[in-house]
Amino acid sequence: MTDRETAGAPGDPIVETHGLTKRFGGRSGLEDLDLEVRRGVSLAVLGPAASGKTTLIRLLSGLARPPAGTITALGARVGARQWLPARRRLGVVSSNPVFHAWMSGREVVDFAAHMAGLPARERRTRVDEALGLVGLRGVAAERVSTYSSGLRRRLGLAQAVAGRPDRVLLDEPLGALDPDDRSELLGALDAIRRAATIVFTTRSLADTELLADRVALLDGGRLVLEATIADLLDRLAQPIYAIEAERDQGAALSALNARLRQERWVAWTALEAAGIRVAVADPARAARDLLPVVLAAGVRVAAFGRRRPTLDDLLAELSGAHRTDGPEGRAA
Amino acid sequence: MSGYRELLEKEIVEAWRTYRLAGLAGLYLVLGIGVAVFTRGQRALVRWFAPPEYEIGLSPAIAADVVSQLVLVIIQLGAVMAILVTMGAVAGERERGILASVLVKPVSRAAVIAAKWVALAMQFAVAVGLATLGAWLYTGVLVEPVPVAPWAQLAVVIWLATMVQVSITLLGSVLFRSPLAAGAFGFLGLVGLTLARGVPTLAPWLPAGLADVATALALEESSPDLDPTRTIAISIVVIAALVAAAWLWFRREEI
Numbered sequence: 001m002t003d004r005e006t007a008g009a010p011g012d013p014i015v016e017t018h019g020l021t022k023r024f025g026g027r028s029g030l031e032d033l034d035l036e037v038r039r040g041v042s043l044a045v046l047g048p049a050a051s052g053k054t055t056l057i058r059l060l061s062g063l064a065r066p067p068a069g070t071i072t073a074l075g076a077r078v079g080a081r082q083w084l085p086a087r088r089r090l091g092v093v094s095s096n097p098v099f100h101a102w103m104s105g106r107e108v109v110d111f112a113a114h115m116a117g118l119p120a121r122e123r124r125t126r127v128d129e130a131l132g133l134v135g136l137r138g139v140a141a142e143r144v145s146t147y148s149s150g151l152r153r154r155l156g157l158a159q160a161v162a163g164r165p166d167r168v169l170l171d172e173p174l175g176a177l178d179p180d181d182r183s184e185l186l187g188a189l190d191a192i193r194r195a196a197t198i199v200f201t202t203r204s205l206a207d208t209e210l211l212a213d214r215v216a217l218l219d220g221g222r223l224v225l226e227a228t229i230a231d232l233l234d235r236l237a238q239p240i241y242a243i244e245a246e247r248d249q250g251a252a253l254s255a256l257n258a259r260l261r262q263e264r265w266v267a268w269t270a271l272e273a274a275g276i277r278v279a280v281a282d283p284a285r286a287a288r289d290l291l292p293v294v295l296a297a298g299v300r301v302a303a304f305g306r307r308r309p310t311l312d313d314l315l316a317e318l319s320g321a322h323r324t325d326g327p328e329g330r331a332a
Numbered sequence: 333m334s335g336y337r338e339l340l341e342k343e344i345v346e347a348w349r350t351y352r353l354a355g356l357a358g359l360y361l362v363l364g365i366g367v368a369v370f371t372r373g374q375r376a377l378v379r380w381f382a383p384p385e386y387e388i389g390l391s392p393a394i395a396a397d398v399v400s401q402l403v404l405v406i407i408q409l410g411a412v413m414a415i416l417v418t419m420g421a422v423a424g425e426r427e428r429g430i431l432a433s434v435l436v437k438p439v440s441r442a443a444v445i446a447a448k449w450v451a452l453a454m455q456f457a458v459a460v461g462l463a464t465l466g467a468w469l470y471t472g473v474l475v476e477p478v479p480v481a482p483w484a485q486l487a488v489v490i491w492l493a494t495m496v497q498v499s500i501t502l503l504g505s506v507l508f509r510s511p512l513a514a515g516a517f518g519f520l521g522l523v524g525l526t527l528a529r530g531v532p533t534l535a536p537w538l539p540a541g542l543a544d545v546a547t548a549l550a551l552e553e554s555s556p557d558l559d560p561t562r563t564i565a566i567s568i569v570v571i572a573a574l575v576a577a578a579w580l581w582f583r584r585e586e587i
Contacts, residue, residue, distance in 0.1 A: 063436065084334055115338050
C-alpha cells in the first residue's frame with residue numbers, strides 16, 4: 001500500500017453518521033446511530049450476532065438506504081450525486097465475497113481496478129501489488145471457481161484495495177478462517193491500516209485488539225460504547241471467573257449469586273443455566289476469597305477457572321451487568 | 333454513465349467465456365439453415381409418408397414459405413431465448429451477491445442497466461444475423477435466389493421483436509429478486525404479446541405486429557393495414573419505456 005493520496009489532515013472526520021436508523025419490517029437494524037470515524041483511524045465495530053454491524057457496513061457503502069439519518073463521507077452525502085465519484089476512494093469487502101466464477105483471480109482484481117478508474121499502465125502494477133499483499137500471486141491465474149472460501153476472502157480484500165482506496169469497509173474479515181488464511185489476512189490488514197482508514201466488523205475481542213485503534217460496540221442496533229482500544233483494554237483488564245456447577249444446582253447457584261453481589265470486590269455477576277460468571281474489581285481479593293465463598297454456599301463445583309473477558313462479558317458489564325439467563329430466568 | 337465502458341466490456345467477455353454467445357449463435361444458425369432445408373424438403377416428406385392411393389398436389393416451395401417459417405420460428409424461439417438469457421441478468425447477480433461488489437465501485441446504476449441491455453442486444457444481433465444469413469444462403473441454393481436488402485430488413489425487425497422480449501424480462505429481472513420470478517414476468521409478457529397478435533385491429537399498434545412487418549418487408553409486399561414505420565417506431569418507444577422503467581426502479585433499489 002502507498003500513503004494516502006487524498007488531501008486532508010490525519011484526524012479529520014472521514015465518515016460521519018447522524019441519527020442513522022434502519023429497520024427491517026418491525027425489527028430494528030440500527031437505532032439513531034451517531035458515529036464519527038477520523039482519518040487514519042482503524043475502527044472496529046464490535047457486537048454480537050444481529051447487533052447491526054453488517055447493516056452499518058451496507059449503509060456506509062451505499063448499498064442500503066437509511067429511512068432516517070444521514071451519512072457523510074469525505075464531504076459527500078452517501079446516496080447523493082457526489083457520492084459516485086467519492087466511491088473511487090472506497091474499498092468494500094463483504095463477509096462472504098462472491099465473484100464471477102468464469103474470471104481468474106487476477107481478472108477479478110483487474111476488473112475492480114478498472115472500475116475504480118485506474119489507468120491501464122498503472123493497473124498491471126497495482127493488481128500485482130494487491131495480489132501480493134494477500135499472498136495470492138501463485139494462484140492468480142486460476143479460475144475463481146476453484147478457490148476455497150479462505151482464498152475468496154483474500155481475493156475480496158485484494159479487489160477492495162486494488163483502486164488504492166483511502167477508506168476500506170470490511171464485514172467480518174477474519175471470521176471462520178483456517179490459520180494460513182487468517183495469518184495472510186491479518187498481515188494484509190495490518191498493512192492496509194497503515195495506509196487507509198478502515199472500519200471493520202467483528203465479534204472477536206482478540207481481532208479488535210490486533211487491528212483497531214477505536215471500538216464502537218453495538219448491541220440490538222444501538223451504540224453502547226465508543227472508546228479507544230486503550231479504554232477497552234482497561235475495561236477488559238480485570239479477569240473473569242467462570243464457575244461451572246454440577247447438575248441440579250439451580251437454588252444453590254442463585255444463593256451464591258446473591259451472596260457474591262454483596263461483595264465489594266465483585267464488579268458484576270451473570271447467572272447462567274449451569275454456572276456463574278463473576279467479574280472482579282479486586283483481583284487479589286478475588287483470588288483469595290472467591291473459592292471459599294463458592295464452597296460455603298454449598299455449590300457442588302464441576303469446574304472453576306479464571307479467563308480473559310469475552311465480548312459477552314463486556315456486553316454484560318455495559319448492559320448494567322448482573323444479567324441472569326439462569327434457571328430462574330429473573331432479571332437481576 | 334460512470335463505468336459503462338468497463339461494464340460493457342465485462343458483459344461481452346462474459347458472454348464469450350461462458351459460451352453463451354457461441355451457444356446462442358450456433359442455435360440460431362442451425363435454425364436458420366434448418367428452416368430453409370425443412371421448407372424445401374417437407375413436400376418430399378409429405379409425399380413419402382402419404383398413402384400411395386392418395387394424389388398429393390403440392391406446389392413447389394417458394395421463398396415466401398421460408399420467410400413465414402423463419403419469422404414464426406425465430407421470433408417465437410427468440411422470445412423464449414430472450415427470457416432464458418435475460419432473467420438472471422440483474423436478479424441472478426443480486427441473488428449471488430455479485431451485484432453488491434460492483435455497485436460499491438464508482439459505477440452508476442444507469443451504467444449497469446445500459447451495459448446489460450447493450451450486451452444482450454449485441455448477442456441477439458449476432459444470433460439473429462446468423463440465422464437470417466443461413467436461411468438466406470440455403471433459400472438461394474435450395475429454393476430460389478432472394479434479394480439481400482429485404483432480408484437484411486427482415487433480420488433487423490426480428491431482432492427488434494426479440495429486444496422487446498429482452499426489455500420486458502430485464503424489467504422483471506430488476507423488479508424481482510429471483511431469476512425464476514423474472515422469467516415468469518417475461519413469460520407473462522410473451523403471452524400478452526402473443527394474444528395481442530391475434531387481435532387484427534390491435535397488432536399493428538403494438539410490438540406484436542413486428543412479425544407481420546418482418547414478413548412484408550422480406551417479401552417486399554405492402555398492405556393498407558400494415559404501416560411498418562408506425563409499428564417499428566412504437567416498438568422502439570416500448571423498448572425505451574421498459575428500459576427507463578428498469579433504471580428508475582433499480583436506482584432506488586437496495587442491494
